[in-house]
Amino acid sequence: MPSPKRHIWVFGDYRNYFQNRVTLQLLSRARDLAPAIGAEVAAVIVGHDLDEYVGEYIAHGAQTVYVLDDPALKDYNIERYAEITARLSKRYAPEIILVGATVFGREFAPFLAKRLKTGLTADCIDLNINEKGLLVQTAPAFGGNLIADIVTPNARPQMATVRPGTFQEIPHDDSATGRVVRLPLPGDLPHPRVRLIRSRRLPQRAQRLEEAAVVICGGRGMGSKTKFKKLFELARLMEGEVGATRPVVHANWAGHDALVGQAGRHVRPRVLLSFGISGAIQHTAALANADFIIAFNKNPHATMMKLADVAVVADANQVCSALIRALKGRIRE
Amino acid sequence: MLKIIVCMKQVPMVSELPWDARTGTLKRELADGMMNPACKHALEAALQLKHGIGAQITAITMGPPAAREILHEAIAMGADRGVLLSDPRMAGADTYVTSDTLARAIGRVCPDFDLVMCGCHTTDSETAQVGPQLSETLDIPGAAYVEHLEIDGRTLRMQREADDFLETLEMDLPGLVTVTTRAYTPRYVAMSGLQDAFGEVDIETLGCEDLGLDPHAAGMKASPTRILDVYSAVAQKENLVLKGSPKKVVDELFERFGDRIGGAMGKDLTPHDHPLERGRKKDA
Amino acid sequence: MDFNPCLKHKLVRKSVREFAEAEIAPLVYDLDREARFPWEIIEKMRPLNFFGLQIPRAYGGAGIDTISYAVAIEELSRVSAALGLCVTVHNSVGAYPIVRFGTDAQKKRFLPALASGERIGAFCLTEANAGSDAGGVETFAQQEGDSYVINGTKIFVTNGGVCGTALVFAVTHPEDPRRRAGVFIVEKDTPGFSVGEIEDLCGMRANPVSSLFFEDCRVPGTHLLGRSGDGIKIGLAALDTGRIGIAAQALGIAQAAFEASVRYAKERQQFGKPIAAFQTIQNYLADMATEIDAGRLLLYRACARKDAGKPFGPEAAKAKLYCSRLSTRVADQAVQIHGGYGYSKEYDVERYYRDAKVTEIYEGTSEVQRMVISRAVLSQPA
Numbered sequence: 001m002p003s004p005k006r007h008i009w010v011f012g013d014y015r016n017y018f019q020n021r022v023t024l025q026l027l028s029r030a031r032d033l034a035p036a037i038g039a040e041v042a043a044v045i046v047g048h049d050l051d052e053y054v055g056e057y058i059a060h061g062a063q064t065v066y067v068l069d070d071p072a073l074k075d076y077n078i079e080r081y082a083e084i085t086a087r088l089s090k091r092y093a094p095e096i097i098l099v100g101a102t103v104f105g106r107e108f109a110p111f112l113a114k115r116l117k118t119g120l121t122a123d124c125i126d127l128n129i130n131e132k133g134l135l136v137q138t139a140p141a142f143g144g145n146l147i148a149d150i151v152t153p154n155a156r157p158q159m160a161t162v163r164p165g166t167f168q169e170i171p172h173d174d175s176a177t178g179r180v181v182r183l184p185l186p187g188d189l190p191h192p193r194v195r196l197i198r199s200r201r202l203p204q205r206a207q208r209l210e211e212a213a214v215v216i217c218g219g220r221g222m223g224s225k226t227k228f229k230k231l232f233e234l235a236r237l238m239e240g241e242v243g244a245t246r247p248v249v250h251a252n253w254a255g256h257d258a259l260v261g262q263a264g265r266h267v268r269p270r271v272l273l274s275f276g277i278s279g280a281i282q283h284t285a286a287l288a289n290a291d292f293i294i295a296f297n298k299n300p301h302a303t304m305m306k307l308a309d310v311a312v313v314a315d316a317n318q319v320c321s322a323l324i325r326a327l328k329g330r331i332r333e
Numbered sequence: 334m335l336k337i338i339v340c341m342k343q344v345p346m347v348s349e350l351p352w353d354a355r356t357g358t359l360k361r362e363l364a365d366g367m368m369n370p371a372c373k374h375a376l377e378a379a380l381q382l383k384h385g386i387g388a389q390i391t392a393i394t395m396g397p398p399a400a401r402e403i404l405h406e407a408i409a410m411g412a413d414r415g416v417l418l419s420d421p422r423m424a425g426a427d428t429y430v431t432s433d434t435l436a437r438a439i440g441r442v443c444p445d446f447d448l449v450m451c452g453c454h455t456t457d458s459e460t461a462q463v464g465p466q467l468s469e470t471l472d473i474p475g476a477a478y479v480e481h482l483e484i485d486g487r488t489l490r491m492q493r494e495a496d497d498f499l500e501t502l503e504m505d506l507p508g509l510v511t512v513t514t515r516a517y518t519p520r521y522v523a524m525s526g527l528q529d530a531f532g533e534v535d536i537e538t539l540g541c542e543d544l545g546l547d548p549h550a551a552g553m554k555a556s557p558t559r560i561l562d563v564y565s566a567v568a569q570k571e572n573l574v575l576k577g578s579p580k581k582v583v584d585e586l587f588e589r590f591g592d593r594i595g596g597a598m599g600k601d602l603t604p605h606d607h608p609l610e611r612g613r614k615k616d617a
Numbered sequence: 618m619d620f621n622p623c624l625k626h627k628l629v630r631k632s633v634r635e636f637a638e639a640e641i642a643p644l645v646y647d648l649d650r651e652a653r654f655p656w657e658i659i660e661k662m663r664p665l666n667f668f669g670l671q672i673p674r675a676y677g678g679a680g681i682d683t684i685s686y687a688v689a690i691e692e693l694s695r696v697s698a699a700l701g702l703c704v705t706v707h708n709s710v711g712a713y714p715i716v717r718f719g720t721d722a723q724k725k726r727f728l729p730a731l732a733s734g735e736r737i738g739a740f741c742l743t744e745a746n747a748g749s750d751a752g753g754v755e756t757f758a759q760q761e762g763d764s765y766v767i768n769g770t771k772i773f774v775t776n777g778g779v780c781g782t783a784l785v786f787a788v789t790h791p792e793d794p795r796r797r798a799g800v801f802i803v804e805k806d807t808p809g810f811s812v813g814e815i816e817d818l819c820g821m822r823a824n825p826v827s828s829l830f831f832e833d834c835r836v837p838g839t840h841l842l843g844r845s846g847d848g849i850k851i852g853l854a855a856l857d858t859g860r861i862g863i864a865a866q867a868l869g870i871a872q873a874a875f876e877a878s879v880r881y882a883k884e885r886q887q888f889g890k891p892i893a894a895f896q897t898i899q900n901y902l903a904d905m906a907t908e909i910d911a912g913r914l915l916l917y918r919a920c921a922r923k924d925a926g927k928p929f930g931p932e933a934a935k936a937k938l939y940c941s942r943l944s945t946r947v948a949d950q951a952v953q954i955h956g957g958y959g960y961s962k963e964y965d966v967e968r969y970y971r972d973a974k975v976t977e978i979y980e981g982t983s984e985v986q987r988m989v990i991s992r993a994v995l996s997q998p999a
Contacts, residue, residue, distance in 0.1 A: 015498075104496055109462075110469070114429065117557075119557030120462060120558070122462055146565060148560050193474035196500060199499070239598055239599070239600075240598070252646075270593075270597035302884070310575060310586065311573070313574065321579070521636045524681050524685070531625040
């Protein structure tokens with residue numbers, strides 16, 4: 001029976017559970033938003049052997065968990081998951097569906113939104129409810145240099161994918177309780193047209209610049225090739241990756257692989273350290289998705305310093321050495 | 334012969350962007366356009382299929398009349414024909430309506446297609462949604478973020494990385510893939526290709542009427558999402574300025590942002606060289 | 618009259634720029650420093666038809682229009698003037714004379730390898746006692762039955778160290794001043810052909826400019842371009858197109874120097890503000906922008922006339938004269954704007970400064986351009 005109460009749904013993306021906390025983060029945000037529209041928060045989880053996750057979702061804020069647990073759903077399959085979720089959505093008519101912007105989520109959500117004939121905003125970095133009770137979906141637009149507030153005024157549900165790490169999860173609470181609604185596998189579920197032939201967990205691979213949580217970018221202001229090498233030491237300490245501007249790559253201080261810029265790699269670290277970079281648009285266009293930028297530059301007027309959350313006026317090379325010393329003192333093994 | 338459709342978008346060339354440093358806003362309308370990088374990778378994947386097993390490639394784009402440029406570029410690279418969907422009433426479409434319009438155009442210009450290829454995301458809106466939504470609209474199987482693909486008869490086999498998994502997928506044609514920028518490094522445009530691309534080329538421009546598309550079902554008006562506001566990301570920054578000796582600024586940095594930096598590193602950076610603390614640990 | 622670049626020329630510019638910035642730019646500094654010719658880049662340029670820009674499709678070229686050609690040279694030179702030089706000399710004076718004056722058999726025999734870049738072209742006119750004065754050539758071609766035996770030394774041959782096919786001016790009719798020289802197509806594997814030392818030049822250092830020696834170098838009569846006394850006619854025609862290429866090259870250098878200056882002027886702070894805020898610097902930049910624009914219009918007009926099949930010699934000379942002069946002025950100004958840094962090898966403007974100067978010298982000095990232009994001026998009825 002459709003519940004008369006409004007619902008905010010969070011789709012349970014549990015693959016890589018220990019690294020991927022986005023579902024829990026969304027449950028937390030959904031709980032924050034729910035009172036404004038008099039809603040309750042539900043998780044939807046589809047797959048097999050899910051009991052552990054059901055418990056986790058309740059412990060992290062889900063008031064209801066819709067569970068479809070069946071061996072036939074063991075493999076992550078976008079078509080089947082989307083079909084099931086679409087049917088549930090039509091039945092329960094949630095006001096909002098939130099999906100984590102994992103690779104899975106960013107493919108799954110567009111299918112689902114289209115099937116539900118509703119709007120979808122990608123990769124949000126904030127969610128709020130406005131005075132009209134609409135979900136304001138804040139998303140980076142235009143390579144992240146601009147930010148757009150987007151709403152879905154009429155179509156329902158309102159849907160968004162949200163970048164992992166955007167919100168804080170509610171701490172695990174064993175005493176939390178929630179309703180668990182177990183649903184049967186529909187008999188008429190179509191066969192998936194995209195067949196999974198093989199799936200294997202990738203071995204611990206070399207971290208990619210694009211995916212690194214800590215990125216250290218260096219520019220000509222580092223002074224020389226030898227001095228630039230310090231950034232690699234800093235990166236080792238911080239378990240980050242080194243990026244470079246075009247002049248640095250041209251001068252052969254770093255390889256072309258390290259080029260961060262419009263024509264190179266786009267990064268999205270949680271912390272970006274920028275050393276001796278003036279901030280030409282060709283470079284900064286690729287930084288827009290960095291969560292927190294600390295720039296080091298002698299020149300306080302450099303564009304990069306204006307873009308930074310923290311602008312440190314200092315010689316890039318000297319401050320890099322100071323950072324390395326300080327980190328060696330602070331890191332606990 | 335395999336019929337491939339490559340959907341592509343013209344995006345502003347960031348390096349050319351008139352950028353107002355004071356307000357931090359982009360004057361988008363003055364920007365020069367370019368073929369979205371991921372779309373170029375998708376085209377390259379299509380070209381490699383063409384050279385391998387033979388294919389006819391149709392490049393489709395939706396945009397202002399100036400977007401015609403990327404169709405010439407696609408033809409210069411080796412596409413066979415171009416289709417420009419251009420109509421002021423199509424402007425401002427979100428991904429939902431864009432995928433509707435593209436689906437209709439595909440039905441009009443190449444209904445017997447075998448494979449639709451898109452870039453996995455654009456550098457302007459970065460939604461990565463049009464590809465999957467187009468496959469949903471065309472009611473064909475679709476897979477996103479594909480890095481490698483090969484065709485065996487009517488079967489398309491793909492590889493992709495998704496959330497730390499390496500997946501091998503298969504689908505029967507017709508189908509749709511979106512291609513990442515990790516593989517299929519696009520070729521450079523040859524000068525002879527450019528010469529050809531401005532000779533007698535097959536580029537048609539279609540508007541709502543040509544597609545039999547109700548103008549009310551196109552563009553911004555028909556889109557389920559609405560943009561309330563767009564503002565500069567730069568203006569959001571607090572921009573705290575630290576000055577002083579390297580040691581002093583580094584200490585201050587850790588004092589104020591140590592949690593944040595440590596959090597990103599997955600490490601605790603609170604000072605641990607304090608003798609008292611060391612003593613306490615031993616006791617514990 | 619339409620002053621907007623058409624879509625085609627816009628796309629040519631973008632495409633060449635994309636290639637040059639990604640593939641050439643990272644090496645430019647080292648190439649200049651080491652005076653090294655980058656075969657690895659040439660390999661990448663070959664399939665893109667840079668060596669067949671002005672060669673017809675039938676012979677494997679791109680057959681592209683002359684404005685596109687100029688834009689391509691401009692963009693290559695904006696990143697590497699030395700490579701721009703290689704390509705323009707190859708196309709305009711290495712291959713174009715064969716396109717224009719060659720027999721069908723010669724075109725079939727020589728153009729495909731030039732168009733593909735398998736053989737790089739060179740143009741051998743200058744000698745110790747002859748430059749723009751083609752009549753003063755001393756290298757001699759002695760007819761012996763069906764072949765010619767060439768003896769002599771050519772100097773300052775652009776692409777000399779790497780050329781596969783050279784067009785050589787040699788005396789065929791010593792007694793007839795108007796039909797004194799002929800032009801021979803000589804391939805580098807011909808016995809008696811050898812390459813001298815690479816010149817140690819101020820700029821364009823990645824281009825192996827060298828002397829070429831011909832010692833009893835026997836070529837078949839079928840390698841004579843045009844008729845045996847056509848040397849001056851062919852030389853003048855080649856230099857007319859050559860000037861378009863050099864003007865484009867000079868413009869590319871100026872453009873690079875200008876862009877570097879604008880960037881630097883916005884970044885460099887003095888007295889608490891970017892130097893771009895000072896009127897003197899603003900004036901410099903305004904003059905640079907104006908001259909570059911003016912040069913570009915002169916150049917494209919000459920190209921358009923060539924494509925329209927109209928005489929374009931004086932127009933090309935004006936473009937070459939003006940663009941090469943503006944190039945040295947702009948590069949000089951760019952160094953000035955950069956101050957001490959501009960004089961350091963750490964910044965590219967120092968290289969632009971060295972590269973620009975020779976554009977006023979080769980393929981006809983500025984003085985020779987003025988001669989060509991004034992001749993056209995004075996031949997007009999008053």
